[in-house]
Amino acid sequence: MPKYGNIKNIVGIISGKGGVGKSTVTGIIATHLRKKGYKVGVLDADITGPSMPRFFGINEKRAQMIPIDDKNNFKFIPVETEMGIKVISMNLLTAEEAQPVIWRGPVVTGVLNQMYTDTVWDELDYLLIDMPPGTGDIALTVMQSFPIDEIVVVSTPQDMVSMIVKKVVIMAEKVGVPIRGVVENMAYIECDGCGTKMRVFSKKSAEEHADYLGLPLICELPINVDLTEALEEGKAESYVAENALYDMMFSSLY
Numbered sequence: 282m283p284k285y286g287n288i289k290n291i292v293g294i295i296s297g298k299g300g301v302g303k304s305t306v307t308g309i310i311a312t313h314l315r316k317k318g319y320k321v322g323v324l325d326a327d328i329t330g331p332s333m334p335r336f337f338g339i340n341e342k343r344a345q346m347i348p349i350d351d352k353n354n355f356k357f358i359p360v361e362t363e364m365g366i367k368v369i370s371m372n373l374l375t376a377e378e379a380q381p382v383i384w385r386g387p388v389v390t391g392v393l394n395q396m397y398t399d400t401v402w403d404e405l406d407y408l409l410i411d412m413p414p415g416t417g418d419i420a421l422t423v424m425q426s427f428p429i430d431e432i433v434v435v436s437t438p439q440d441m442v443s444m445i446v447k448k449v450v451i452m453a454e455k456v457g458v459p460i461r462g463v464v465e466n467m468a469y470i471e472c473d474g475c476g477t478k479m480r481v482f483s484k485k486s487a488e489e490h491a492d493y494l495g496l497p498l499i500c501e502l503p504i505n506v507d508l509t510e511a512l513e514e515g516k517a518e519s520y521v522a523e524n525a526l527y528d529m530m531f532s533s534l535y
């Protein structure tokens with residue numbers, strides 16, 4: 282698929298399995314890029330667990346669907362976050378947020394293609410794709426058919442040395458998409474009182490984990506309960522934008 286419209290860079294965010302913080306990291310990178318002044322879009326392709334609208338606190342909103350002919354073809358107008366990030370997600374298109382997607386793989390990938398090509402993105406410096414987790418057929422099809430420039434891998438310490446992450450890394454390599462590096466999420470907890478970093482899941486360092494995967498380490502992120510709370514309140518975007526840690530962590534990336 283050729284690059285669509287005026288999108289300069291497409292970055293896929295992947296993980297070996299769900300629940301490791303892939304969507305959270307996608308939201309953090311999007312916010313970081315937007316804060317730097319870039320035009321940013323987010324395509325939530327994690328169709329069974331679409332959580333990007335919650336990160337940005339826009340889950341109550343709905344993307345507009347504008348008919349372009351009388352054959353049920355539409356253009357989607359993405360929902361804009363407070364900072365002006367354009368987001369499209371299955372959860373912004375279904376009538377209700379909790380409505381499950383009960384389609385089979387080929388239908389899902391068809392809809393994802395539509396969400397990419399039929400969304401009015403206008404001009405974007407970066408389109409971040411929150412990819413379906415793992416190496417299933419949907420993840421593979423998205424990786425093969427979307428014109429992704431590079432991939433960022435998200436993992437947790439306990440998964441870094443498992444074969445689950447290794448598998449997605451090998452899948453990306455086989456498909457020929459360059460991997461920029463790995464983000465170790467939930468790497469440590471920082472003690473409120475003394476500032477000591479406690480690595481609760483693994484005695485090995487993030488560097489050692491990244492070495493095992495043969496990837497550059499982008500950064501390690503702490504377990505941060507304030508971030509969890511901001512996520513629950515739909516205020517993660519402003520929390521991340523105001524927290525210098527996240528700019529520091531991703532400054533080497535973009």
Ligand code: ADP
Pocket residue numbers: 296298299300301302303304305306330332466467502503504505506508509512
């Ligand atoms: P995935 O997209 O990999 O399924 P999510 O980004 O949805 O994972 O994160 C899973 C859960 O973990 C969410 O409830 C999120 O709030 C929480 N979470 C993720 N990263 C962190 C972190 N660094 N600190 C605290 N909570 C986190």
